[in-house]
Amino acid sequence: MENHTREIEAVMSWASDIARSSASSMTRVDQVNGSSGQAHNEDKVNVLLVDDRADKLLALQAVLKDLNQNIVTARSGKEALRHLLSTEFAVILLDVSMPGMDGFETASLIRQRPATEHTPIIFVTSMNQSENSITRGYELGAVDYILSPIVPKVLKSKVSVFVELYRRTEQIKLQAEKLRRLEEQALKYQLSQAVDRLEAETKRNRFFTLAVNMLAIADFDGYMLQLNPSWERTLGYSEAELRERSGLDLVCPEDRPAMEAEMQKLRAGTASGYFEGRYRCKDGAIRWLGWTAAPFPAEKLIYIFARDITNEKAAEEEIKGLNVQLNRQVQQLTDTNKELEAFCYSISHDLRAPLRAMRGFSQALIADHTPQLDETGRHYLDRIAHSAKYMDSMLHDLLEYSRLTLCELPVGEIDLEKELGEVMRGLENEIGSKAASVDIQFSATRVVAHPATLRQVFWNLMTNALKFVPADRSPRIKVTSEALAEGVRICVSDNGMGIPEEHRDRVFNLFERLHRDPSYPGTGVGLAMVRRAIERMNGSVGVVSSADQGCQFWVELPSK
């Protein structure tokens, strides 16, 4: 009775394993039940011997020892099932006649569990019951049988066949696994490649679509096979309309021969340089496209990159027009300058001669014919002579003034003290005769100017400061200089009669005079020359004054 219960337990445990199905892989040999007392060895396969009789098990073990495999023994079907739960076996030698669960029942249970469904079973049966057993054994999926008493040689050879078979199978399994892994790797690689390609293509397509410029792939006849939306935007044709005609048909007739030649080059496989041409849009407007293209003769494809350069072309034309205009103006200016030079030549050579004659003859008249002239007559002749001389001075100053305009004035770094010193030497007599004082205080001395022209400026400012002083005063002149952020400011201050506010802007004009009094002679060119000279040397000039407070002329010149 107790025996029966244990059998049921084993069967129950077996059944639950069947239910769990083969999903969980079989535990390996290393966890083999220690009860068999046999050491596990990786290279060895497991052989299960099942017999209720210990002597028979011993005998089987002895026979199979030579095979040098792991032998596991079980004394009952139940024990056998327990082993099978934890260990994988190459072959099972199963005694048919066992008390309780016999060999057939055991085999039947073994077969029901997927993990052991195909484990080879060799039945061990006695000769007398052989016929019946063999038939049933085969029905239960036995692969072989052995009749007892056992012939060791037969047993050994049969078991070794299964050991070998198991080994081969394991090997094949391993190889299959290896192969599967390799295939999996290859597939994974292909997959990642495909994903990368797809990503790149997606990105490229995004650029293709987003590009402001026109991108296209065309065939050798100029038909666009793939094109981005910029073409539609630029030329006004729909994508379908653009696809159904050769790109050459859109080119304006005047540019077509050049375009054909370019296509010919591309068909020959020559990468095109930059090419420009006019295209007719759907609305009839003409737009300039500039493009480069690369041919792929193997595929008979041309990759095109084009840009709308209509605005650039228009700007270019405009610049060309402006240049022509500029050149014309420069020419006009050159002509004007030449005329001005001729005018100056004429003034210096021709206009002064009659004045000299007027003055000369009126003087000769006074000198040679005094007796025939009365006081009034001599006075008139004096006036003629004086006017002629005055006009000659005006012509002289006008020439000097225009020379400042026409001449090249190469500037360089110069020393203020040195230049003013030279002017002071020239004015020594005048300063002495007028008992004038000149105070020079320079805190900056380097300016960039044309030396002779700067001396002329100093000369004009200093002679003005000496001249325009009331007769009862001695001139007191102060010349200072100070460094500015980007230059030098020079001031010439005097204690003269000053310039009333309302005249301040006019004093720099040509032939502008504030005093007609003969004690202040002049032609009104001096300050005009100062302004022209300073402006031509990239400086500026001005005056600060109030009537009878003297005035302060300032000049700013660059120091670099």
Add this chain to the structure above:
Amino acid sequence: MNKPLIIQVEDDPNDVFLFDRAFKKSGIAADLKAFVDGEDLISFLTTQSSSGGAPPSLILLDIKLPRKSGFEVLQWVRAHPVFRRLPVVMLTSSAQPHDVRRAYDTGANGYLVKPMDIDEMTRLLTAVHGFWLVANISATGTDVPHLTPSTGNSPSI
């Protein structure tokens, strides 16, 4: 003995008259002869050289002249085998720096601007006479063979 000759090339009759008057006033011991243009002067000098007559002592040359300019006349003189060392002083209205430079570049010996005053004209002519005809030693007509400039180690100017 003939007085030394000063030649004035001047197309403006007013100037000719006023200078002649000033010359007379100055009492200079020389003759002043005026030519109205450069071609007149050239034909006079040409005749003078072929007839073996005495060359003038000084030429006062205006720049603005009809047909040949003063510079062209000066060039002719400087190229002439006999007159090339003749003192030539420009006497002109223009004080323009480019006229002055060009005159010296062409070989003028001096440059004077016509004065506005008749008294100054007299003073100027007296000074010219004192310098060019009295003080100055000129090489006119001395007929020294023209020295070939050395091509050797003369320092560059």
